[in-house]
Amino acid sequence: MKIDIGLADLIRISPMIAIFLASLIPLTSKLFNSNKEPSNLITLIQGLGGLIIGLVLLTVVGGSGETAFNKALIFDSLTLWMGIIAIVSAGAALIMMYENFSTNGNQFSELVFLALNSVVGMLILVSALDLLTVFIGLELMSLSLYLMIGMSHEEKLSKEAAFKYFVLGSFASAIFLYGTSFIYGTTGSTNLVTFMQEAVGLVQTNRLFLFGISFVILGFCFKVSIAPFHAWTPDVYQGAPTPHTAFMATAVKVVSFAALLRVIATKALVGSDGLFVVLQWLAVITMLVGNLGAIVQVNLKRMLAYSSIAHSGYILVGVITAGISDKGFFGASSVIFYLFSYCVMTIGTFAIVSILEKSEDHLVTLDSLKGLASKKPLHAFCFSLFLISLAGLPPALGFFGKFYLFNAAVGEGLIWLAVWGVINSVISVYYYLKPMVLMYMTEGEAEIAGHSLNATTVTVLASAVFIAILGVLSGPIFTAVEKSFIN
Amino acid sequence: MQSTNFLTEVGLNHYLILSALLFVTGMTGVLLKRNIIVMLMSIELMLNAVNISFVAFSKYLNNVDGQIMVFFVMTIAAAEAAVGLAIAVTIFKRFKEINIKFFEHLRG
Amino acid sequence: MDHSLLMAILLLSPLVGFLINGIRYKNPTANLSGGIATAAVAISFISSLILVADLIGMPAEARKIHVSFFQWMAVDSFKINAAFYIDQISAIMILVITGVGSLIHLFSIGYMHHDKGVTKYFAYLNLFVFNMLILVLGDSLLTMFVGWEGVGLCSYLLIGFWFSDKEKAAAGMKAFITNRVGDAAFLLGMFVLFATFGTLNIQEMNALAPTTAEASWLGAITLGTLFLFIGATGKSAQIPLYVWLPDAMAGPTPVSALIHAATMVTAGVYMIVRLNPLFIVAPNTMMVIAIIGALTAVFAASIGITQWDIKKVLAYSTVSQLGYMFLAVGVGAFGAGMFHLMTHAFFKALMFLGSGSVIHAMHEEQDIRKMGGLKKYMPITHMTFFFGWVAIIGIPPFAGFFSKDEILWMSFHSPLGSPALWVLGAIGAAMTAFYMTRLMCLTFWGKSRVPKSVHPHESPTLMTIPLIVLGILSVVGGWVGIPEVIGHSLGDIPNLLEHWLHPVIKPIPNLTEAEHSMEWMLMGVSVSLATISAFIAYHFYVKSPETPEKIANSIKPLYNLISKKYLVDELYFGTIIxxxxxxxxxxxxxxxxxxxxxxxxxxxxxxxxxxxxxxxxxxxxxxxxxxxxxxxxxxxxxxxxxx
Amino acid sequence: MLLSTILFLPLIFALIVLIWPQDKTIRHVAFGLSIVEFIISLIVLKDFDASSAQLQMIEKHMWIERFGIQYFLGVDGISLWLVLLTTFLTPIIILASWNSIDTKIKGFHAAMFVLQTAMLGTFLAIDAIFFYVFWELSLIPMYFIVGIWGGARRIYATIKFFIFTMIGSVLMLVAIIYLMYLTQQASGHMSASLLEFYKVKIPFVGGSILNLQSLLFFAFSLAFAIKVPVWPVHTWLPDAHVEAPTPGSVILAGVMLKMGTYCFLRWVIPLFPDAAEYWAWLFLSLGVIGIIYGALVAMIQPDIKKLVAYSSVSHMGYIIVGMFVFNHFGITGSLYQMLNHGVSTGALFLLIGMIYERTHSREISKYGGLAGVLPIFTIFFFIITLSSIAVPMTNGFIGEFLILLGLHKAQPVYVYFAVTGVVLGAAYMLWMFKRVFFGEKGELVKDEKHPLKDLSVREIAVLVPLVVLVFWMGLFPNHFLDLTKSSVNHLVTNKNKYYLEIKE
Known part of the structure; x- marks a missing residue:
């Protein structure tokens, strides 16, 4: 077989190259002026610049539908949309890192380097069509993330979180690899395109292939914190510095779901009824665990971790719908839209949390929210807007995300999943209302961290505006996402 | 000449069983051993088990892709080891403790 | 004058009186506010006189004045107009209401002279007259119901007039809620009738009423009329729902005179007479009405004997007399019922006002044990009260005799009635004579037990004029409807009332011709019974005051039971409330x-x-x-x- | 464009109030703005053509094209008066809460305006999802109003209120989505507009609950039953009322309960005719139980606000009974009773608010003899009590009479129980009236430290329009019923194959 890697392929992966080069700039500039940390602002600007260039290139090159590197990477609309969401979330996380206590210390340039590399890994993961490329992207993203968490100024918890994330992450990727080897064994190649067509038949006949696919999917389930494999999420989200938690909860989750979507697109679910049932039960348990866990929490970050687990459950419903729907890309586009709305909300929420942190080892408990409304009415209002949107109440973007998701589920006949999802969002309303109660309805002296945090506040405002406005205008966006699939 | 049965002839299944065994030992290593370094080693063990199965399949299908993948896996395993050890060092510097039983502060 | 204008004046002048007094409710001058109120009712009395005169002018069959002001409710097939009409029956009623009403207004000026809420009192009184007129003149059952509950509301306001006293407020509430139970039944009756006839207009319903009697208990008309009757028991204080009337004496005495003697309580009887074509076709309901009427008459009379509060005695006497009216209506003698209603209005209002002037004179003292021998202090009140007394116990020349005797005769003679009913009636008549004479002896005759601090005096002329007028009426009133058996014998004096009501009252089916001898005989028995019990009472309470004590002690448990009103209140509280x-x-x-x-x-x-x-x-x-x-x-x- | 202006004007007002510079004049601005809103809504009344049963003043633009969800506004006989009730009550509430709301005034008025938009949206929206957005939107401002300016246990009460309503409405969302798919199967393209829903033939088979129309019927009616509230799911109402500030309970009792009953008339009965008819017995008995239970329990409440809350459970029982009788009287009666309940219970809460401002206590036992001290207050309270007990010549009577008439015409058995409601109603209201207004002076009334002063001019200005309305609706109901006549007629005659056209 002739492998031709020409200029066209390089152009297609230009966003990744651009971001990678941009990640080197802060390090080399530190190198040249004798390891003296350049001002954080400049590093931040360099990092953001790299991301913006990558974003521009991605919009130019993505969505064209071609493959690169002998079908190892594909740049279809899934890559485009997920890439955009990932980069934007990463940008927001970078801004938060610039102002958060535990991350804006003297190693900020290394931090930006690792973050940008993690974004490169994400882009690879999103566009990967070959299981091996998926593995590479996954590992690049995760490894840089482990180090980022480890580097936090806060001594105790972040180190423990980093190690936990590392061990369990590599444990899961080993399982993923094991599955890939089985797939390779049965079909002779790890490229999704090759076994895309006969996957349905293979899954029923060949026991080994079924094992392979299952291991791959379960490996992904770890990454997006689905129920039995979610145990790491609360600890890591709480331990890691808030910007990194935001980074993980949004960008990492989005791209992992994208890769899962690609694997699911092989219609394995249609073939094996067992897999379909297991995934449904996983979705149900995830929602339950996420929502129930969040109710009893006292620490705000830990509560938001559980809430993100619950949201993974909702998204898994969308993924299942995408998996079994033969006509149209309604399921997949609803997942994308939901991820988009989820990211916007979560970025805003974690930005608020990072604002509330007065020092690097200050654990933001729910009580520290008391009376925030009287002190900081704007922040309190934005935070309530995020909570309303996370709970899925109508005027906000979150409702429309959930609406499309459950609409797709009902379309495919998964009515009981939709009902279960809807009941869970009622349970979730209880703990989403708790902070609002504390902010508005109880007196207290909640105080924002001393020095001015205008950059993070800008992020908060941006996401609040997005939630309020895009909620109503979600129609055109959704059709755009869906149309991009069809051509 | 002897009949080619399971005992005498080393075929694909043998390798698969070997890699499965290795994988399981690696897994139990992670589950049971309390020492951080040993955990890292058992993760490496799991990855190598996967390598074995890759090579076995590639030999059996006699197409070379499997073996190329092994290189990828090995490089990434090396990178993982480096990162893992770096984190282990920071933990040791901070906690003066190598046994994971001591850092269970994040729970509930 | 044009009828609709007259009707408007008739109805609206009390409302205007209410509004004027209502707005200036703080102002304490009794004369001014009393004047306005009395004027308002007097105006409507005059306009009703004119209207009735027009009515008399009309030919006998088509005696009807119908005025419709605006369409009140119109939902699909259910159309109700705010329309009013006067026919023979309602003519009597509006005359009684406005006539007796204005007299009582006049009396209240004197009675309520020193009360600071007097303007509010007159406002409520006018509102009551307005509502009573709507009830009486209502064209459809629903318009009647509006007046029906409006009247209940005003009685609530007036009973609880001195609201600072807890019992009085409780009495008001009790009256309203018991009435409300009756009204709920009234509603059910309306629904059943609307379901059968498709309209609630009284004229149309009477026209549509079938001619054959309805046998079954669950027939539409029987059920409807039964519910209407339960509504009537609520309003006119019959057996199950009479408990509120004695407590209603907590209100000022003129209120008791107007509402709880003359007008409101008779609404139930009036409603049945007005719907007589429906009731006559439902024999079962008629039987129920008759039985309950008779029972109430005896039951209330028995309690009346043991009461010591002057107004309570009169209250139980009212319940008993209403029992007679229902007995009359129950046996189909609608004319007799209306006749007794009219005469009762006169003498009962007279006696209540009399008791009012006694209480006024005795400085709010109502217990007859602390009275006695008031004859010499209050000659006019005594004389008028004497006329009332004579009328109620049924001494021949007076009003009560003619109306009550007519009822007793019809209860015996009518196919719907039975001798047993006559016996109950007779016993009731005897008891009435006994307790009324007892009341007369204890308050006016006999030796005076008035405590030293109190020295009674005759009430001012403003209060005695109504007494005198009512005294004359209760004497003359009876001659309007002399039963023809007496009429013939005394040189065929026509029974004007019977003749007047004839076109509107359905005759009792298969009524046999009455032989006069039986009628005379029964009349004799009832009159003699009444006179004997009157003498016994006179003997007990004037000649030897201690004998009633001895008798009371001998039948101690029974006496206590009756004096505590058969513990009916406690029964209701215990079992229901x-x-x-x-x-x-x-x-x-x-x-x-x-x-x-x-x-x-x-x-x-x-x-x-x-x-x-x-x-x-x-x-x-x-x-x-x-x-x-x-x-x-x-x-x-x-x-x-x-x- | 008229309906959109009415709908979104309050949102603009909310913004104006939020950014208003000085605190002193906030209330005047808010009051003025709400009057403007009321006047504009009168134009709707003027333009409304009473003779046609079609949807009028239509505004229809595609919103989410993919699912056929439209920005679809329309008004007809059934929803007209409720819109006017909302715009009529809001200025009264703002005027009444002049000095009962003294903290975060801007927030309060903004929340009140957003709530007004949400309620108007629920009454005007004809598209399912568009309706659902407003239906849920109304929860949030009410949550804040009760939560921030409420009484002692306000947090418990407001969360309970929120979760109760939320449970019902999310099930409705799934039912709406399913209906949208039914429209897709029926007419090819998916659409969420109510007119398309009416055209869908939903299979119904008697017997078990598990057939499609019954399931959808119950999903919808659970959401609305909680909001009404129908008997078993009513426990949130007393808590919400007791803890809510005066304006909160007035708007809650005045309009928000009507959202539930209106939706029964608009979304449940015409959409699932066979299921509604089949399960009518259930709702009739729940309604009747609600009437009797509400009245009985109201009788023994120590707290006056809880008493009025349970009384509105009883009144809403009447409305539910009126609706599930499917004849002219019942439905006209229940529509009219919605307006009456809005006026009379709204006024009752205003009055309780006024006395609460003076004595800061809602214990009935602490009152007594108020009539002597506050004559004007007593007169107003008595008139509103009459309207609440449904005494003739007041508005309550017309509604209750029609409902009972309709009930008797359709199902005579229930009417005997429902009628007891008339008696029990009088019992608990008058008993409360006696204990509070008559008898000796209670401890609150007689202590000289802060003598009670009678109603101020402002308070009288709040109550006069309501009293005028009580008598106007009582004596001349046709002025109001004529406008609903054709729509109700249309609903009753073709209930089984209900359809709605649009009047160009």
Whole structure:
């Protein structure tokens, strides 16, 4: 077989190259002026610049539908949309890192380097069509993330979180690899395109292939914190510095779901009824665990971790719908839209949390929210807007995300999943209302961290505006996402 | 000449069983051993088990892709080891403790 | 003058009086506000006189004045106009209401002279007259019902007029709620009738009424009329729902005179007479009415004997006399019922006002044991009260005799009646004579037991004029409807009232010709019974005052039972009201607090428990998580493989 | 464009109030703005053509094209008066809460305006999802109003209120989505507009609950039953009322309960005719139980606000009974009773608010003899009590009479129980009236430290329009019923194959 890697392929992966080069700039500039940390602002600007260039290139090159590197990477609309969401979330996380206590210390340039590399890994993961490329992207993203968490100024918890994330992450990727080897064994190649067509038949006949696919999917389930494999999420989200938690909860989750979507697109679910049932039960348990866990929490970050687990459950419903729907890309586009709305909300929420942190080892408990409304009415209002949107109440973007998701589920006949999802969002309303109660309805002296945090506040405002406005205008966006699939 | 049965002839299944065994030992290593370094080693063990199965399949299908993948896996395993050890060092510097039983502060 | 204008004046002048007095309710001058109120009612009296004169002018069959002001309600097939019409029956009623009403207004000026809420009192009184007129003139049952509840509302306001006193306020509330029970039945009656006739207009219903009697108990008309009757018992204080009338004496005495003697309580009888074509076709209902009427007459009379409060005696006497009216109507003698209603209005109003002037003179003292020998202090009141007394016990030349005797005769003679009813009536008449004479002796004759501090004096002329007028009426009133058996014998004096009501009252089916001898004989028996019990009472209470004590002690338990009004109030409270209140406390506690809210608590604890389980899962130990992943994979794979 | 202006004007007002510079004049601005809103809504009344049963003043633009969800506004006989009730009550509430709301005034008025938009949206929206957005939107401002300016246990009460309503409405969302798919199967393209829903033939088979129309019927009616509230799911109402500030309970009792009953008339009965008819017995008995249970429990409440809350459970029982009788009287009666309940219970809460401002206590036992001290207050309270007990010549009577008439015409058995409601109603209201207004002076009334002063001019200005309305609706109901006549006629005659056209 002739492998031709020409200029066209390089152009297609230009966003990744651009971001990678941009990640080197802060390090080399530190190198040249004798390891003296350049001002954080400049590093931040360099990092953001790299991301913006990558974003521009991605919009130019993505969505064209071609493959690169002998079908190892594909740049279809899934890559485009997920890439955009990932980069934007990463940008927001970078801004938060610039102002958060535990991350804006003297190693900020290394931090930006690792973050940008993690974004490169994400882009690879999103566009990967070959299981091996998926593995590479996954590992690049995760490894840089482990180090980022480890580097936090806060001594105790972040180190423990980093190690936990590392061990369990590599444990899961080993399982993923094991599955890939089985797939390779049965079909002779790890490229999704090759076994895309006969996957349905293979899954029923060949026991080994079924094992392979299952291991791959379960490996992904770890990454997006689905129920039995979610145990790491609360600890890591709480331990890691808030910007990194935001980074993980949004960008990492989005791209992992994208890769899962690609694997699911092989219609394995249609073939094996067992897999379909297991995934449904996983979705149900995830929602339950996420929502129930969040109710009893006292620490705000830990509560938001559980809430993100619950949201993974909702998204898994969308993924299942995408998996079994033969006509149209309604399921997949609803997942994308939901991820988009989820990211916007979560970025805003974690930005608020990072604002509330007065020092690097200050654990933001729910009580520290008391009376925030009287002190900081704007922040309190934005935070309530995020909570309303996370709970899925109508005027906000979150409702429309959930609406499309459950609409797709009902379309495919998964009515009981939709009902279960809807009941869970009622349970979730209880703990989403708790902070609002504390902010508005109880007196207290909640105080924002001393020095001015205008950059993070800008992020908060941006996401609040997005939630309020895009909620109503979600129609055109959704059709755009869906149309991009069809051509 | 002897009949080619399971005992005498080393075929694909043998390798698969070997890699499965290795994988399981690696897994139990992670589950049971309390020492951080040993955990890292058992993760490496799991990855190598996967390598074995890759090579076995590639030999059996006699197409070379499997073996190329092994290189990828090995490089990434090396990178993982480096990162893992770096984190282990920071933990040791901070906690003066190598046994994971001591850092269970994040729970509930 | 044009009828609709007259009708408007008739109806609206009390309303205008109410509004004027209502706005200036703080102003304490009795004369001014009393003047306005009396004028308002007098105006409507004059306009009703003119209207009745027009009515008399009309030919006998088509005696009807119908005025419709505006369409009140129109929903699909249910159309109700705010329309009013006067026919023979309502002519009598409006004359009684406005006539007696204005007299009582005049009396109240004197009676309520020194009360600071007097303007408010007159406002309520005018509102009452307005509502009573709507009730009487209502074209459809619903317009009548508007007046029906409006009257109940005004009686609530007037009974609880001195609201600072807890019992008086409670009496008002009790009156309204008992009336409301009756009104609920009235509503049900209206629904049944609307379902059968498709309209609630009284004229149309009377026209549509079938001619053949309805045998079954659950027939539409029987059921409808039965419900209407239960409504009537509520309003006119018959057996089951009479409890509110004695307590209603808590209101000022003129109120008792107007509302609880002359007008409101007779609404039930009037409604039945007005719908007589319907009732005549429902023999079962008529039987029920007759029985309840008779029973109430005897029952209330027996309690009346043992009461010591002058107004309570009169109240029970009213309940008993109403029993007679219902007995008359129950046996189909609608004319007799109306006749007794009219005469009763005169002499009962007279006696209430009389008792009012006695109380006024005795400085709010109502217990007849502390009165006696007031004859010499209050000659006019005594004389007028004497006329009332003579009328009520049925001494021949006076009003009461003619109307009550007519009822007793018809209860015996009418096919719907029976001798037993006559016997009950006679006993009732005897008891009435006894307690009325007892009242006369204890208050006016006999030796004076008036305490030293009190020295009674005759009430001012403003109060005695109405007394005199009513005294004359209660004497003359009877001659309007002399039963023809007496009429013939005294040189055929025509029975004007019977003749007047004839075109509107349906005759009793298969009524046999009355032989006069039997009628004379029965009349003689009842009159003699009455006179004998009167003498006994005179003997007891004037000649030897201690004998009633001896008799009372001899039948101690029975006497106590009767004097405590057969413990009916306590019975109602015990069986209905208290269990209702305690039951609803338990009900609320059981359902709202322990059942539904408990479920919400259980669910929230369940959810919180679930949260606890998830929390326990997070032990923080790394290997526990890896174990979890391992187990998860094993379970997932086994399910995948199995299916 | 008229309906859109009415709908979104309050949102603009909310913004104006939020950014208003000085605190002193906030209330005047808010009051003025709400009057403007009321006047504009009168134009709707003027333009409304009473003779046609079609949807009028239509505004229809595609919103989410993919699912056929439209920005679809329309008004007809059934929803007209409720819109006017909302715009009529809001200025009264703002005027009444002049000095009962003294903290975060801007927030309060903004929340009140957003709530007004949400309620108007629920009454005007004809598209399912568009309706659902407003239906849920109304929860949030009410949550804040009760939560921030409420009484002692306000947090418990407001969360309970929120979760109760939320459970019902999310199930409705799934039912709406399913209906949208039914429209897709029926007419090819998916659409969420109510007119398309009416055209869908939903299979119904008697017997069990598990057939499609019954399931959808119950999903919808659970959401609305909680909001009404129908008997078993009513426990949130007393808590919400007791803890809510005066304006909160007035708007809650005045309009928000009507959202539930209106939706029964608009979304449940015409959409699932066979299921509604089949399960009518259930709702009739729940309604009747609600009437009796509400009245009984109201009788023994120590707290006056809880008493009025349970009384509105009883009144809403009447409305539910009126609706599930499916004849002219019942439905006209229940529509009219919605307006009456809005006026009379709204006024009752205003009055309780006024006395609460003076004595800061809602314990009935602490009152007594108020009539002597506050004559004007007593007169107003008595008139409103009459309207609440449904004494003739007041508005309550017309509604209750029609409902009972309709009930008797359709199902005579229930009417005997429902009629007891008339008696029990009089019992608990008058008993409360006696204990509070008559008898000796209670401890609150007689202590000289802060003598009670009678109603101020402002308070009288709040109550006069309501009293005028009580008598106007009582004596001349046709002025109001004529406008609903054709729509109700249309609903009753073709209930089984209900359809709605649009009047260009």
């Amino acid at each position: 208290n269990p209702l209140i305690n039951g609803s406390k338990r009900l609320w506690m059981f359902i709202d607090v322990n059942f539904i809210d408990k479920i919400t608590y259980v669910i929230s604890d369940l959810v919180r428990g679930g949260g606890g389980v998830v929390r326990a899962l997070q032990t923080g130990n790394l290997q526990q998580y890896a174990m979890l992943i391992g187990i998860g994979i094993v379970i997932a794979l086994s399910i995948i493989i199995m299916r």
